[in-house]
Structure formats: structure tokens, C-alpha cells
Amino acid sequence: MNSSLKSPxxxxxxxxxxxxxxxxxxxxxxxxxxxxxxxxxxxxxxxPEFSYLPQGSFDGKGxxxxxAAPDQTESHGAWVKSFPIKGxxxxxxxxxxxxxxxxxxxxxxxxxxxxxxxxxxxxxxxxQGADDRVRPVFPADGNTNKAGWTEVTDVYPVPTEATxxxxxxxxxxxxxxxxxxxxxxxxPEAAPAQRIIRLASAHLRPRNGxxxxxxxxxxxxxxxxxxxxxxDLICLPECLTMCGTGLDYxxxxxxxxxxxxxxxxKLAKEFNLYIVAGLLEQSGDLVYNTAALxxxxxxxxxxxxxxxxxxxxxxxxxxxxxxYPVFDTRFGKLGMMICWDVHFPxxxxxxxxxxxxVIAMPIWGGNPTLAKARAIENQVFLVTSTxxxxxxxxxxxxxxxxxxxxxxxxxxWGTLVMAEVNLSQPKLWRFLGxxxxxxxxxxPVEGFVEPTETx
Numbered sequence: 001m002n003s004s005l006k007s008p009x010x011x012x013x014x015x016x017x018x019x020x021x022x023x024x025x026x027x028x029x030x031x032x033x034x035x036x037x038x039x040x041x042x043x044x045x046x047x048p049e050f051s052y053l054p055q056g057s058f059d060g061k062g063x064x065x066x067x068a069a070p071d072q073t074e075s076h077g078a079w080v081k082s083f084p085i086k087g088x089x090x091x092x093x094x095x096x097x098x099x100x101x102x103x104x105x106x107x108x109x110x111x112x113x114x115x116x117x118x119x120x121x122x123x124x125x126x127x128q129g130a131d132d133r134v135r136p137v138f139p140a141d142g143n144t145n146k147a148g149w150t151e152v153t154d155v156y157p158v159p160t161e162a163t164x165x166x167x168x169x170x171x172x173x174x175x176x177x178x179x180x181x182x183x184x185x186x187x188p189e190a191a192p193a194q195r196i197i198r199l200a201s202a203h204l205r206p207r208n209g210x211x212x213x214x215x216x217x218x219x220x221x222x223x224x225x226x227x228x229x230x231x232d233l234i235c236l237p238e239c240l241t242m243c244g245t246g247l248d249y250x251x252x253x254x255x256x257x258x259x260x261x262x263x264x265x266k267l268a269k270e271f272n273l274y275i276v277a278g279l280l281e282q283s284g285d286l287v288y289n290t291a292a293l294x295x296x297x298x299x300x301x302x303x304x305x306x307x308x309x310x311x312x313x314x315x316x317x318x319x320x321x322x323x324y325p326v327f328d329t330r331f332g333k334l335g336m337m338i339c340w341d342v343h344f345p346x347x348x349x350x351x352x353x354x355x356x357x358v359i360a361m362p363i364w365g366g367n368p369t370l371a372k373a374r375a376i377e378n379q380v381f382l383v384t385s386t387x388x389x390x391x392x393x394x395x396x397x398x399x400x401x402x403x404x405x406x407x408x409x410x411x412x413w414g415t416l417v418m419a420e421v422n423l424s425q426p427k428l429w430r431f432l433g434x435x436x437x438x439x440x441x442x443x444p445v446e447g448f449v450e451p452t453e454t455x
Contacts, residue, residue, distance in 0.1 A: 034183060037064060040168075041077040048075035048171050057096060057182035058147045066171035067178035076172040082116070083186045087162040090191035093139050094153040095169070095184035101177025104445050109179040110170045111139050111152055115162040123159040127428045134159050135433025138441050149182065157191040195423040197331040199358065200231035200273075201385045203397035203410025203417055205243060212241035212252040216263050216277075223264075225416050227271020232331045234416075237385040237397075238278035238339050238362035239289065249289075249316045253282035257300040261292050269298035274329055276336055276383075278362030281305070286319040291336040291362055293327055302327045304336040308344050324350035332357040332423045335380075339363040342371050346447060352378035352439070357423050359383070366395040372404035379436035381421050386410075402427040402436075 033052045041047035049067040056063030068075040085091060093113060102108040114136040115123055122133035142151035158165070169181045202222040209215040219236055226234040237243070241252045241260055254260060260279055268275045273296055281290035281303070289306040305321025306313075324347065326335045335356030341347040342361060351359055358381045361371070365388040375382040382400040390396060390411045397410030399419040407419035426434045 033064075034062070036081040038080050039077065040080050042172075043076075046072060046074055046076045048072075048077040048174070050077070050079070053180065056180055058145070058149050059096070059182065061183050063098075063180040063182045064169060065178055065180050066169070068171070068174040068176050073175060075174050076170070078112075078168040078170040078172075079181065080166065080168050083165045083167060085115075085158055085162060085165050085186070086188070087158050088160040090155055090157050090189050091165070091186055092153065092155045092189040093167070093184065093186050094151070096149045096182035097141075097152050098147075098149045098180040098182075099177065100179075102171075102174055102179065103177075105150070105179075106141060106440060107442070107445065108172060108174050108177075110172060110441050111184075112168040112170065113137050113139070113156070114166045114168075115159050116164045116166055117161050118163045120164070123161045125428070126159075132430055134162075135428070135431075137434060138437045140437065140440060155189055155192050192424055194425070195332060196420060197232045197423060198230055198418060198420050199381065199383050199399050200226040200229070200234040201383050201397050201399065201410065201417040202226075202234060202236050203385070203390075203413060203415050204237070205387045205413060206240060207244055209245050211245065212254065212260060213263065215241050215243065215245060216260050220267060222414070222416050223267045223273075223275065224271060226418070227267075227273055229416075229418060231273050231418060233274040233276065233329075233334070233358070233360065233383065235360040235383045235385045236275065236277045236362060237387055238291075238364045239280060240278050240362070242280060243364075243387060249280050249313070249318060250282075250287050253280040253287045255283070256281040256290055256292050256303050258282075261294055261300050264292075264294050265298035265300070268294045268296055272296045274301070274334070276360040276362065278338060278385075287317065288321060289313060289318055289338055290321075291338055291360065293334065293336065293360075296330070301329070304338070306338040306341060307347055308341045310340045313340075324354055326351060326354040326356045335359045337361050339366055342366045342374055345374070345377065348374040348378050348380070348382075349447075352380055353443075356380055361385075363395055364388075368395050368406075371395065372400055372406075375400040375402060376404045379427060379439065381423075 031052050031054050039050045051065045054062045064079045099105040099109050125132040139152050139154040144150040171179045206215040206218045264275045275294045277292050281288040291304045293301040295301045307321045309320050326333050333355045335351030337347045360383045363386045379402045386395040386397050388395045398406040408417045410417045429435045
């Protein structure tokens with residue numbers, strides 16, 4: 001028989017099969033995961049699927065992927081890695097995130113960072129006392145680029161005793177879809193500068209004014225005083241162009257921008273501060289109860305139309321607003337609400353959801369306990385200017401901090417209320433940590449559900 005027609009040797013066939021087996025094994029094993037990254041599941045029945053995509057990121061750095069398991073109602077797991085750090089200095093965490101098919105990315109795709117000592121234990125809290133511990137932090141979502149990648153980044157001061165940071169990249173509560181994490185970084189960076197600002201409020205009820213402009217002019221001395229004391233913002237009261245004039249809402253209504261915002265604009269520019277003024281706005285056939293924000297350049301920055309109207313304004317034909325705008329200022333993000341709004345949690349929560357760090361609230365009168373609640377539950381500073389007599393157990397002209405404390409209270413008419421606050425200092429709650437960070441990640445998917453039956 002011709003040797004060229006003989007059957008292949010056993011060793012040759014075994015070699016081919018072994019090569020194919022190794023190739024299959026290599027494919028099924030996937031690409032090697034970058035050093036240090038491990039997989040965890042919250043419970044075995046909800047373990048998601050993990051993979052590493054070497055070309056999975058828009059910048060070519062690769063991506064750690066987590067996908068909802070097809071045979072599960074819900075999946076929850078995370079990529080985890082411990083980074084060595086030097087305690088007592090600042091660190092910036094940074095990662096790019098892309099989600100596909102996730103219902104609520106802010107809840108479904110979350111970064112969690114825990115500062116630990118050399119033994120892997122939580123650090124004793126210097127703020128709350130040794131019986132508490134430094135709690136995890138949750139970096140916020142930033143901008144999303146055209147390719148759908150969202151930047152998740154923040155700078156943190158690290159506890160002195162910390163030697164490692166445990167970084168967890170989560171997919172949680174997902175019935176479908178996946179998240180890609182383009183390899184994160186944790187690098188030393190100077191802690192952000194303290195943002196210390198001065199908030200002011202006018203404790204003044206206009207008297208004997210015969211027109212909208214005469215009422216506006218009565219606030220000029222307090223605005224000047226706020227400017228001389230280097231206030232960043234002064235809040236004026238609600239419907240200030242009508243109060244004490246004997247005129248009706250519609251009688252003093254004007255366009256915004258209009259004569260009153262022009263007048264306050266000159267003062268804002270002269271004294272280099274922001275002014276929030278409660279006005280009546282005429283827009284076509286409609287009248288709104290409006291808070292106008294005027295900037296230190298003298299121009300209208302924006303306005304908020306009161307969403308929640310009491311019966312008195314409804315009876316006078318005032319129309320409700322529908323939006324919750326938040327404005328960038330030189331000191332931070334500012335929202336506004338007006339009087340009756342304070343009795344409903346939705347208004348302040350929507351402003352906080354939109355990024356407000358400070359809320360200015362012109363108010364005729366209202367429940368001070370609810371005002372404190374709005375500040376506490378949203379972790380914002382609330383600046384109020386009221387017409388209520390300070391001796392009454394009712395609303396105050398004040399600045400309320402994140403703990404619900406009134407930092408300064410107007411006691412005499414025609415006086416200025418001021419307080420210095422630090423926007424960069426989070427309130428660390430006992431056993432809870434930074435609650436403002438957690439609000440974003442843990443609040444409900446939607447707000448109040450409309451009842452199915454009329455009561």
C-alpha cells in the first residue's frame with residue numbers, strides 16, 4: 001500500500017484534538033480579567049453574568065461587563081477591587097459607564113467605595129464618634145457623551161487611618177440589560193476647595209406703597225447692606241410688589257423680565273450679588289406667582305412659577321407653574337420655590353433631584369416644621385423671607401441648614417438675616433453616612449402614584 005494513503009497516526013490525531021480542545025477552552029474562558037478584579041453576587045440565586053471586553057470601551061481601555069442572567073427575575077452582583085491608598089489626602093475616583101436595556105441606570109448601575117484600614121475594617125468616625133464608622137460613598141453620575149458613556153467621578157478626602165479603598169461596580173435589581181464599566185481609576189488629587197458662601201434674607205414687610213415700584217424701592221437699603229457684607233445671595237419675600245398696596249394680584253402683574261427685574265438688576269450689579277424677588281408675572285392672559293432670579297451682571301438668570309397654589313390664589317385666577325428649574329450660579333446650583341409649595345414634599349424634592357444645593361423661598365407665611373423637613377430630607381440649605389411676625393409660632397425669615405437648624409432668624413422688621421455656610425461640606429448622618437449621595441441612588445423610581453379611585 002502507498003504510504004501516502006495510510007491512516008494518520010494515533011499521536012497525530014490526539015494532537016489535533018488536544019489543540020482544538022485548548023482553543024475551545026480558551027474561548028469559553030474569555031479574555032483574562034485585569035489584575036485584582038473579582039466577582040461577587042449578593043446571593044447565589046441573583047448572580048449575574050460577568051465578562052471582560054478588551055475593546056469594550058470607546059477609549060480602547062476595555063470594559064468590565066455585568067449582564068442580567070436570562071433565567072433570573074432579577075440580577076445583582078458587582079466587580080470588586082481593593083486599591084492601596086494613603087490616608088489623609090484627597091483621591092479622585094473616575095470611571096466611564098455605559099448601560100444597555102436598564103430601566104433606571106441611577107439605581108441599576110452604581111459605584112460604591114468603602115475606605116478600610118489595613119485589616120479590612122471600617123474606619124472610626126471622627127465626626128460622629130468612635131462608636132460609629134466612616135460609611136461608604138457613592139460617586140454621582142456626570143455628563144453622558146454621544147456614544148452613551150456616562151462619566152462617574154468625584155474627589156474625596158480620605159480618612160487618616162485608611163490604607164485601602166474597596167471599589168464596587170454594581171449591576172443591581174436588573175431583570176434585563178447590562179452595564180459596561182470602562183476600567184476605573186483612583187488617583188491622588190487635592191481635595192476640592194471649600195465653597196463657603198454668604199446667604200442673606202430680607203425681613204421686611206412693605207408699608208404704605210401705592211405701586212409695585214414703590215414697594216420695590218423699600219428693599220434697596222437691605223440689598224445695599226447685603227452687598228456691603230459681601231453676601232452672595234439675598235432672598236426677598238413673596239408678592240412683594242402687591243403686599244400692603246391694597247391692589248389685587250392682577251393689578252401689579254408685569255412681564256418677567258420687566259420693570260421690577262430691571263430695577264433689582266441695577267442693584268444686583270451695583271452690589272455684586274444675586275437677588276431672588278417674589279413678583280406677580282403677566283404672561284399673555286395668565287398671571288403667575290413667580291420668583292425671579294437676577295444675577296450680579298444685572299440680568300435675569302431665570303424664574304420659577306409657583307406650582308402649588310392655595311385657595312386664595314386660585315380664587316383670584318392665578319395659574320400654577322409646571323416646571324422645577326435649577327440655575328447655575330457662581331457659588332453653586334440654586335432652586336426656588338414659593339410659600340404654599342413648602343407644604344408639599346414634591347416641589348423641594350424635584351428641585352433637589354435637578355441638582356439644587358440651595359433653595360430660596362419667598363413666603364408669606366407657612367409651617368416652619370415643614371420648612372425644616374424640606375431642608376433635611378433633601379440635604380439643601382433653605383433661605384426664607386416671610387411677612388410673618390417673628391413673635392408668632394409660624395414661619396420665620398431665616399436660613400435653615402441640612403440638619404433643620406435655623407442659623408439666623410429675623411426678629412425686627414427692616415433687618416437683614418445672614419449666615420455663612422459651606423456647600424462642599426456634606427452632612428454625615430449617624431450610621432448612614434452622606435445621605436445626599438444616597439438619595440440619588442436609593443430614592444423610588446417614581447413619585448406618588450395617582451389613586452385608582454376618586455375619594
